[in-house]
Amino acid sequence: MSSAKLPHTARAELDAYSPTDPVIGDVLQRTWSAIVELRAVEPLEKLSLLIMNPAVASADVLASPYFTENCLALRGEMTIVLNERFWLELEGAVRAFAQSESLLGTQYLKSDAQLFGLVRQMQHDPQKFVERLRKTTAGAGADPAAEAQIRDELEMVTLFFLGHELGHLLSGHESGAFGAFVDPDEPLEARMDAAVVRLCRHVDEFNEAKFGLPGFQRVGNAKSEVRRVAASYRARFKELYSRQETFFANEESADEWANRIVIEYLERRSANDDLEGRRSLYLVSRGIFVAALYSWYRDLDAFGSKMEPGILNDAANLYVTMMKSRAQYIHAASLFGELHRFTLLRAALALEAIIRARTDWLDQPADTRSIHSPHAELPPVTNPEGRRQWWLSEALRRYFLVCISMDTAVKLANVGCATGWISDMDRKRGTPQMLGMNFESIGAAVQRLRGLR
């Protein structure tokens, strides 16, 4: 999009706006200062960051190309726009999870209901939610070290999101946005052909990243009957499909830039301090993990609120909901971006790239390495090796938990992709057939994580 097409009044309003919230201001300032120092962004001669607060923005801004649900890059103006409400939710999720230093002690990973509860508390009033959490590191029992660590984590996860937008600018894309969320005000996908085309696209990407579904190999096989039906649907959306392919490719390249930017940033932070490098790896893993898992559950919650009985609170509930009819899997296509890669997949790929770049753990023989640390809690400063082990273990646990948590999405996408073929079979058979798919709760996923070597 060229700058000539952008409304000047909206731009002027955003130029004049700066967040009044001191935490947001501080973290964004630090992130931006870090960004402009990076070698990766040197090719970008001109660069600006605009903050858009939907609560105070004018109707002009909300209707302008500057509007974004999360963040957005506009190459014509070499500008990145960040939605302040999105950032506030990010802060809330980061602070909520930061109440426990270790992954296994995290309250929200005990059950799906706890995670959905977190989403609903936040959605109810994000500002209040965040303010309550901010008090836990302030006041009479102030914990400046904990607050500093939270801000470091926020800086890193903000860098990850902005890094994606920088990736669009560096790749020469006209525009790009990090992702799309399930809009609670929009109806769910109801077109079988569109849903099948979309979900098969995601299945291909999952399979490429080795997130397959045992027993569903045919869904990924381009020559199978399942994919023949899907291909016939795709022919109806030729133009859309080719546009989607371009968008997916753009997103992939922007994601790769984001990874590179985060890795360079981590290299800088640890240039003279190896221990700080390990701590930073831990913090960036925390941030990416929290952002991805929270977003996924928020989308599931919005999705569930539109399905009968209007609420989703655990994996068993999802099992029953999805068994009701074939249409449920068509609706589930709304959980996956039309043009964007799947949130958890991006997080898994990013964490893998970062861990690979910053450690040799993934290259170690499988029988000699472990994701677990002998220390249940961060050892004291007198034990630097113990701290190094603990930080790495916590980063690895988050990476593997994101991978394990892909389970539900992989199942939904595979069954959804096969729904065209399944419906054909239903018609030929002439009798209804139940399809029950077990989903894994977050509690069960954590149990699986505990069992990993």
Next chain:
Amino acid sequence: MLAVVSGWAEYAELPWAFGPGRSPRMGRPADRLSPVCLIRFVLNDRRMIVLTDHLWTITAMDEEIAKATTAEANEGIEKVLAGRADEASVHFTNALDRVGQIVNDRVRRDELSLLAGAFDHCGFPDLALMAAQQAIDLDKTLGLDALLASDMLALGNAHASMENTTKAEAAFRQALAVFIDQNNFGDAASATTNIAAIVANRGEMDDAIELLEKSLGYLEQSPFDETEIQTRFALLQALEITKRDAKAALQNARELCSERLMGKIPPPQVGPTKQFVADVIARYLKEYPVADKKKWKAANFPTLAG
């Protein structure tokens, strides 16, 4: 409007009382109170909410807010009982929001303190942490040292639930220092037992045993059966794991299985207790054989006989 006065004694007499510090945590749900008790607690007359040994005035508006807070907390508890933790958390955060509107610092502190206990018992240590920290801030502002220690205990419990053991231990130790200073041995025992659990989980069993024995010493001065059960249960495990002093282990097992305590052991804990006691008996009898084991057991463990 004048607040209804309630003495500490009245509060402590409640059969399920979990006065601050009265519910030591051993890292297992068995030692927690059932949510049913909490409903009874929160639904109880507001005299139970306003705990003090002196009078103070409370405005009508504060009282209204306090009632609304209680109503939200009760709705949350109902949801917990219905298995809807997702919805419960929203009600509990609403309760936290409402309590923040109470103008009177002392009333706000008491409500926050109660919410911290309720949240923790309902399985929301994240929210308990927020409530306890706000209560602690007010304790410090108002100079309420004794209550500060109780709230530190609640904070420690919340941290322990989220596996922040260093922070939990620090909170328990801070509380313990105040309890001892005030000759509040019942709560000192709770804090000591909680510290012992953390120390034991670190593998420092000798220190843990010493702390548990110290806790039993405090309980001799200020008996509290629930705390004693948890302390003796922890000691039972610690002595068995270390295979230390069979005589001392047997004596502890005998006390735990006494008429006084056995019936009060929470049901989920009865099975593990019997198992550990059986191990202790086997070890003791190997070291100190007796002619008639059946007769010996009936004499030493009448509650387990038959």
